[in-house]
Amino acid sequence: MIGKAELITAIAPTNRGLLATESDKQAILSAIANLEDFNPTPRPLESSELLDGDWRLLYTTSKALLNLDRFPFYRLGQIYQCIRVKTNSVYNIAEISGFPYLEGIVCVAAKFEPLTFRRVKVKFERSILGFKRIINYTSPSDYIQQIENGKKFNAIDFSIQSKEQQGWLDITYIDKDLRISRGNEGSVFVLTKT
Numbered sequence: 560m561i562g563k564a565e566l567i568t569a570i571a572p573t574n575r576g577l578l579a580t581e582s583d584k585q586a587i588l589s590a591i592a593n594l595e596d597f598n599p600t601p602r603p604l605e606s607s608e609l610l611d612g613d614w615r616l617l618y619t620t621s622k623a624l625l626n627l628d629r630f631p632f633y634r635l636g637q638i639y640q641c642i643r644v645k646t647n648s649v650y651n652i653a654e655i656s657g658f659p660y661l662e663g664i665v666c667v668a669a670k671f672e673p674l675t676f677r678r679v680k681v682k683f684e685r686s687i688l689g690f691k692r693i694i695n696y697t698s699p700s701d702y703i704q705q706i707e708n709g710k711k712f713n714a715i716d717f718s719i720q721s722k723e724q725q726g727w728l729d730i731t732y733i734d735k736d737l738r739i740s741r742g743n744e745g746s747v748f749v750l751t752k753t
Contacts, residue, residue, distance in 0.1 A: 570618040595731045602676040603730040607644040614750035621746035633657035689714025
């Protein structure tokens with residue numbers, strides 16, 4: 560069996576998938592599948608204490624996320640997925656770096672609804688794009704608290720109404736510090752708890 564340490568070692572040089580070659584991708588997907596076979600939490604949605612919290616992305620095949628690194632003069636920083644089980648909320652936050660004083664964030668807030676013991680339906684509700692300094696971004700937790708308190712930001716901040724902005728996510732592996740998920744568009748996500 561390939562373990563967590565081997566998976567993390569395999570994904571470490573890929574910069575969350577940005578630098579992954581086809582050979583890397585195949586090896587990583589194989590390691591992920593092997594680890595999923597030994598998921599210690601087969602009913603992850605019944606383990607809210609494991610699921611709840613802030614998760615940092617280690618690896619993904621999501622073109623939507625990886626394409627955030629394609630903006631001229633900007634580079635993709637840390638990416639977080641923050642889950643608040645009490646409110647069935649999920650926040651995807653991507654930090655963007657570039658010119659000094661112009662570092663930004665892209666955030667999408669969503670609600671999730673359990674469909675099975677490991678699948679959730681996700682409905683995107685709000686998108687916020689702005690400069691860190693202008694919106695006083697210091698950390699994902701602090702930022703989410705401001706969102707949940709109803710703050711409107713001096714940024715591009717808008718509601719998402721389209722029914723097309725929905726999807727689902729399967730949690731295929733979770734323990735106290737590692738989570739693997741697979742999305743409806745075929746993307747894989749490997750995250751570590753912060």
